[in-house]
Amino acid sequence: MNIEKEKVSVKFLKIGMYVCKLDRPWLDTPFPFQGFYIRSHNEIKELQAFCKHVYIDAVKGKTLNTEPKISKPSPLLQKKERTHKYRAKAQPLVIKHNYYPKELKPIKSEFGTAHNLLLDMTAAIEETSFNLRSGKGLDVKKTKKIASQVVQSVLRNPNTLVWLTQLKQQGRYVYGHSLKSAILSAVFGRHLGLAEDKLEVLVAGVLLADIGKTKICRKLLNKPGSYTDEETETVRRHVELGVELLAKDPSIDHNILTIAETHHERFDGSGYPYGLVGDEIPAFGQIAGIVDTYDAMTSERPYGVRYTASQAMEWLYKQKDKLFSGQLVDEFIQAIGLYPAGSAVQLSDGSVCLVVSHNKEKRLKPEVLVIRNNEGQFLEKPKFIDLSKHALFSKKERPCVTGALDNNELGFNPDKMVASLNNRNKIQKLLFA
Secondary structure: OOOOEEEEEHHHOOOOOEEEEEOOOHHHOOOOOOOEEOOOHHHHHHHHHHOOEEEEEOOOOOOOOOOOOOOOOOOOOOOOOOOHHHOOOOOOOOOOOOOOOOOOOOHHHHHHHHHHHHHHHHHHHHHHHHHHHOOOOOOHHHHHHHHHHHHHHHHHOOOHHHHHHHHOOOHHHOOOHHHHHHHHHHHHHHHHOOOHHHHHHHHHHHHHOOHHHHHOOHHHHOOOOOOOHHHHHHHHOHHHHHHHHHHOOOOOOHHHHHHHHHOOOOOEOOOOOOOOEHHHOOHHHHHHHHHHHHHHHOOOOOOOOOOOHHHHHHHHHHOEOOOEOHHHHHHHHHHHOOOOOOOEEEEOOOOEEEEEEOOOOOOOOOEEEEEEOOOOOEEEEEEEEEOOOOOOOOOOOOOOEEEEEOHHHOOOOHHHHHHHHOOHHHHHHHOOO
């Protein structure tokens, strides 16, 4: 593929130019992959900080004197022909499992804060969607504040927010795909050992990854059944629309734009809009892609079958080094667990429980809240048990998890459960005495 390269001083860069080469190695800069469109003034400032001049592709984007042809398809919409010689692998993700202490704040003392945070997040997401659909602007500062609060909660205890979002998929506790994906990304990033500031950027990026869908007809987004080819292309435009919305804020972090732009790329090149392959996909884009897919599979949707957490994990495991990085899939399973917090499970003794926190070493013996005994009766006072430990004064092994259940088919009232758990006195008596 012939590329018309034009050398340009960074003083004269414009939004809409396609940068295909720098005056220094790409890995010496913060830019996640070689070859990108300039989408904001903030990106121009970053280029000016690292380079004296760059080379732009005069065919793909704007030049110094001309605009790109209007008849050309949008650069973010069309699937690009991969030009590997002009792309470098993204900087590798350095995993630090022991970056954060293993000691966690007890759920009993985090529950109230986490529950209130979820309510605030729900309201903020609904407000953002309404504002964008009605032509108002995006409040990035509010999103960053929410992201910071999510990170702080997850650093204190990564199970609490996940527990709450999994408890009920419908009614009052619909926290939304973006919300749940953001929480999962925080838990995943904590497990990987991302620094706190990086975690906040990751969470903010995942929260905003699908922001472009606010510019797509709700009737189409909520359509049951399969999309036509034309409808698929329309829905896929949310990537382009989202990047355009985000790039209007000159202070937007480059990595937030990258997450919105690449969270639908796939390891084998089958994703969109660019068809990036392997580590051409920035690390944050890969993380966002995994959590986005997992949450979509385990949520109620107008289309598709809802999977249990363990079924979704099994599916992800089969996609190792196909749709997703094998290493990141393994790490995600370790971080979230086959039976994540909030999952309903059946034990080998016939009782039914809700997982409180998963056990990374003994996956079939997590901490659980027993809500139904082996005779099928709901307990008036649910009982907390750590399945990995022997009962007091007993050498008898605790039962283990035999399988996942559908939370919505258990027949208990999750609203009542949350209300009781949110009462500090009842928590002490009910759960953690």
